[in-house]
Amino acid sequence: MPEGGAMLDDFVLRAVLAGVGLSLATGPLGAFVVWRRMAYFGDAMAHAAILGVALALGFSISVLAGTLVVTLAAGLAVAGLASRGQAMDTALGVVAHSALAFGLVAVSLLRGVRVDLAAFLFGDILTVGLAELWLTWGGAGLIVVLIVWRWAALLTATVSEELAWSAGMNPSRDRLVLILTLALVVALALKVVGALLIAAMLIVPAAAARGFSRTPETMAALAAVFGAGASVAGVWASVIADTPAGPGIVVAATLIYLVSVLFSRFRAPV
C-alpha cells in the first residue's frame, strides 16, 4: 500500500478526492462540451454507459472496461451518423435512449447477478475504493495531459474548422480526441455521479465559469475549480444531512452557476 494509505482509509476523504480528481478532467473537457454544443452528445454517451455496465457484468469483465468500450462505440456511432448528414438531434436521441433502454433490459436479464442499478444511475461515490481512487486520478490525469497537449489544435478547431485546416491542422482528428476523452470521463464518472448526471458534471461547472472568464483558458481552469468545490460540498452535505452524494454535487455546482449568473448581471459585460 502506498504512503498515506492509512489516511485514505477514511471513506469520506476517498469520496472527496475522487470527486476532486474527476473534476480536474470534467472542467476543461466540459468547457469544450459547452463551446462545441456537445451537451446532448455527452448525455448520449453517458446513457450508453448503462448498456456497458450490463455487458460487463454479463461477460464478467471489469465495469470500467465495459462502459469505456460501449460509450466509445456510442460516441463514434453518433459522430458517424452526424457526418453522414443525419439530423444530429435525432441521431443522438436514438442512440442515447435506445442504449439506456437496452442497458436496463439487459441488466434485468442477467442471471445470478444482483445489480444495484441505482448505484450506476446516480453514482455511489461514498463506496469508492482505494483502487478506484487511483484509477480516477490516473484517468483524469491522462485526460488533462491529452487536453493540454492538444490545446491549441482543439481550441482552433472549436473556433472554426476551416481555420484549423488552413493552419495545417486536422480538426477531424481532434474531434476523435474529444470523443475518446469523453468516453473515458464517462466511464470514470459513472461511480461518482452516475449515468444520469454525468452530463451535468460536464456542463454546469463550465457554464458557471463562463460568467467569470475573459479567455478560454480561464474558463477551463475555473470549471475544474468549481467542479472540485461542488464535489467537496456534495460529499459534505451527504455526510451531514444524509443526502445522495452524486445529485448533491450537481446541486452544489448549480448553486455556483446561479451565483455566476447574478455576478454577470451586476457588472459590465466582459
Add this chain to the structure above:
Amino acid sequence: MNLIRARGLSLRYGGRLVLEDVDFSIDRGEIVTIVGPNGSGKSTLLRALLGALPPSRGVVERRKGLRIGYVPQKLAIDATLPMTVARFLSVPFRQPPQRRAVALARVGAAGLEGRQMRALSGGQFQRVLLARALLAGPDILILDEPTQGLDQPGAAEFYRLIEELRRETGCAVLLVSHDLHVVMSASDRVICLNGHICCEGSPQVVSAAPEYRALFGPGTGGALALYRHEHDHDHNGAGEHAGGGRDAG
C-alpha cells in the same frame, strides 16, 4: 512553382455535384478573385483548396510548408466561448503582445486587444480576422467574402487594405466575392465559377465574356466600365470605390 494547384477537381457534397472538373492555380504575389452566383461552389472550392474537403476526383496540391492566412466568410464565436481580441490573435499559435499590436495597427484596429470578440462591430471584426491571418506570415491570404456585412465604403477600404498588404508583403491573395465592381479592378485574374469554370482572365476580359454576362446580367458590365474609368483617373480617392451600387444580384 504554384502555391496551390488543383487539377480536374470534382467534388460531390450531399449527393450533389458541386464542382466539376475545375483546374486552378495561383502563383506568388497574384491576386485572384473567384466570382459566381450563390450556390456556384465558390466556398466549396476554397474549402477544397484548404484541404477541408477531400476531392471526389482530381488532385489539390499545396506547396510544401505553405503558410495560409485564412479569413473565413463568417465566424460565429459561440456565446459561451470567452475570447478577447488579444487571445483570438494567438489562435492557433501564441503571439507576443508586440506582434499582436503591430498587426492590429496595420489593419486599422489598434488598441482593441482587451475587447471581447463578440463585442466588436462588423467592420472591426473583419479587421481583427485579417490581423490574425497576417500573424501567420502568410504566403497566401485566402478570403471568403470578407466584406459581407460591410457597407460599400467599408468594403472598398477593406479591399484597398488588401492591395496594400499584397504590395508590402508580396503574398498572393485569393478572394471569393460578390462585390464585383469593387474587387475586379484590383485582381490580376478573375475566375467566373458556376459549378465549373465559365470563363477566366483579366477583369476586362471576363467582364466582356458572354458567359459572364449570361450569369450576372448586362448591368454589371456597365458598372465595371464606369469603375474602370474612375480608376484610370483617380488612384487615391477613397470615395470613388463606393459609387457603383450593387450589381451582383
